[in-house]
Amino acid sequence: MENLLPKISMLHVLLGFFLTLSGLGLIQEAKSLGINYGQVANNLPAPEKVLELLRSLKLSKARIYDTNPQVLTAFANSNVDLIVTVENDMLATLMDPNQALQWVYTHIKPFFPATKITGIAVGNEVFTGDDTTLISYLVPAMVSIHAALARLGLDQYIKVSTPNNLAVLQESYPPSAGTFRPELNRIMPQFLQFLAATKSPFWINAYPYFAYKDSPKKISLDYVLFNPNPGMIDPNTKLRYDNMLYAQVDAVVFAMARMGFGGLEVRVSETGWPSRGDGNEIGATIQNAAIYNHNILRRQLQNEGTPLRPNARLEIYVFALFNEDMKPGPTSERNYGLFQPDGTMAYNVGLSALSTATSSSSSSSSSSTSSASISLTSDAPQVINK
Helix, strand or coil: CCCHHHHHHHHHHHHCCCCCCHHHCCHHHCCCEEEECCCCCCCCCCHHHHHHHHHHCCCCEEECCCCCHHHHHHCCCCCCEEEEEECHHHHHHHCCHHHHHHHHHHHCCCCCCCCCEEEEEECCCHHHCCCCHHHHHHHHHHHHHHHHHHHCCCCCCCEEECEEEHHHEEECCCHHHCEECHHHCCHHHHHHHHHHHHCCCEEEECCHHHHHHHCCCCCCHHHHHCCCCCCEECCCCCCEECCHHHHHHHHHHHHHHHCCCCCCCEEEEEECCCCCCCCCCCCCCHHHHHHHHHHHHHHHHCCCCCCCCCCCCCCEEEECCECCCCCCCCHHHHCCCCECCCCCECCCCCCCCCCCCCHHHHCCCCCHHHHEEEECCCCCCEEEEC
16 A cells, blocks of 8 residues: 555646646647657657647647658648758758758758748757867858758748757856857857848757756756746846746847847747656656646747747747657656657646547547546646546
């Protein structure tokens, strides 16, 4: 009995996160919420099944980490906005305008517009990666790819940018002190000028989890999880921040402004929380992961902006759709998914495929999601059994 009680307590915690927003039509309003569809795994469902899952969750934005033709074909006529990625090892080649044109002609044009490709991520976290030579390739490759899109008449539909690790910042606290790392002072203005000229967003991969893991005694867990907390007042702007993610985003805005590009939009290309971790990965629990991503969803339903830009809806892509069993590194790296590869939920944050949302699966599914409906009358999710 003593061993059973913690399990029963855990079950009650997890059941508390079963939301059903589809009945109230609220999920459709989270138009600035996307999902990262990583595929570093050997057991994922076929892209067609993934598309069915996204539809049942009423998610209309996704990002992939390549230009997998199977995914691009499966997502045709789906009305899902898709960001595709140029792998880092292609940057040197794609600096050449002719090679970039060939790449766009081969990897983008055959699928567009049936597949709604809305963005090309040129590389990933290049400015903070181990291969510093890539930094010199990045902006020329972006320029060449954009020129290729323009030549084919696609530049007005597809934006070109690159996702940046938060480590591009030298200072991020308080947000008004935001500055880029000094070694980027030469290349960063070129990158920002490109974004300004092409009206493209600055993408940032921001994970409050890492800050908490590194300093759990100094950083409030409620602050990083979006839970109610006293918050932080920026001493320079007097703006109040009740969560770390918004503070990180505004730090990027201030850093860009210091270089003369304060008008650029910032979008969160990745954020998430691992549901499992190694012994030294403080905070990597299923409860924290469920709370963090549920609160992200709740804020997205409110179409929020950050304290610095309260009227500009912040676009956020959650990482990730699936747990990916082949990712290297600590245990947490393989446990960011909202779903297991077999389609069962790792935990529920309110993106449930319910009987009211998908009649085709209700007859064959015996999971608890088919017997729940959503109530979002307070910050605490509730389960209403039918």
